[in-house]
Amino acid sequence: MSASEIRELLKLIDRPEIISFAGGIPDPDFFPTAAIARAYEKVFQSNTGAGGALQYTISEGYGPLREWIAGYMARKGVRAGMDEILVTSGSQQALEFIGKLLIGPGDLVAVTKPTYLGALQAFSPYEPTYVSIAMDEDGPVLAELEEALAAKPKFLYLVPDFQNPNGTTVSLERRHAILEMCTAHGVPVVEDAAYAELRYEGEFLPSLAGIDAARNGGSPTQVIHCGSFSKTMVPALRVGWVAAPKAAVERMVLMKQAADLHVSTINQIVMHDIVGSIFDSHVKRLRGAYKERRDAMLQALADFAPEGVTWTRPQGGMFVWIELPEGMCGVTLLERAIREVNVAFVPGAAFFADRSGRNTIRLSFSATPPERIREGIRRLSTLVRDALPVAA
Structure with a gap:
């Protein structure tokens, strides 16, 4: 570290x-400070609501917030049930859990060149060996990706929209090619969608999870999708999520229990209130x-x-x-x-x-x-x- x-x-x-x-x-x-203040005020004006908001909750996350996230994912073409969504302390914690779940010492992990520093920090304590894939203006270079996938990495980590750090967006054609190649090699894709809503020009592109879902009857099987409210709403509430196949989420719920039990109950309630009223x-x-x-x-x-x-x-x-x-x-x-x-x-x-x-x-x-x-x-x-x- x-x-x-x-x-x-x-x-x-x-x-x-x-x-x-x-x-x-x-x-x-x-x-959105006014909306946040109103949401907290509503909690404390309710005799029954205040008690629950200040209490422990389940590790999976506040139910109504997970339902909102499921609806949001559905708008992106991803059918995710409640048991396929885990609320995390920002998407950063989701990355840490993915590292813990999938990486053993010496395992290969495929990343782009460059890639998000926070992902490297989340994965590196589990002692992977990185294979770095060069990028062009459309995303990872496919010839280098093919070579990396042939070595059977545990997963490919990718920020497909306005990447941190270089701002590159993976083109639609390249997204389809990446998924086809990863599926053929049996390599999961970890999709970090922290910036996906912040598009200023051009058409919105489907997420990798959405493309994967369209190929598999509505539910992604190849993509682990990490989302966050930190860039769109407010960072300090520390609310993000991971949407993944049920078996993976079940394991990460156990990690959540061991790490910090759950994301702050009141923060989840407040986040649900504000995204439900002002998100768009x-x-x-x-x-x-x-x-x-x-x-x-x-x-x-x-x-x-x-x-x-x-x-x-x-x-x-x-x-x-x-x-x-x-x-x-x-x-x-x-x-x-x-x-x-x-x-x-x-x-x-x-x-x-x-x-x-x-x-x-x-x-x-x-x-x-x-x-x-x-x-x-x-x-x-x-x-x-x-x-x-x-x-x-």
């Missing part, structure tokens, strides 16, 4: 002079606000970034991925950026299982107003330009 570069960088956000592109976090100005309208508001910030970052990069710097153009999510000229180091640039221009970001090497990608960085636009984004990109671009090697 090792410290998270991102968690350490979050400590910088409270410094007002720092323009932070570091944490992939929602803007607290957009939290609130997500629509987020899409408009975050699109403005994404556009501000892409425009600033177009205006200020020096030659030799390239970046992704995500259709949604929270991240833009930067590739610096060869020979530059993201860690070294971060040290200078904080010290000299008061800008923070995450060095890209943290997102590679093999710690490659030294000349990459991740920028998050979600928690920074457009004018601050433009100024931060201007400062960072000036620093990068100054650090470029002088041509002979």
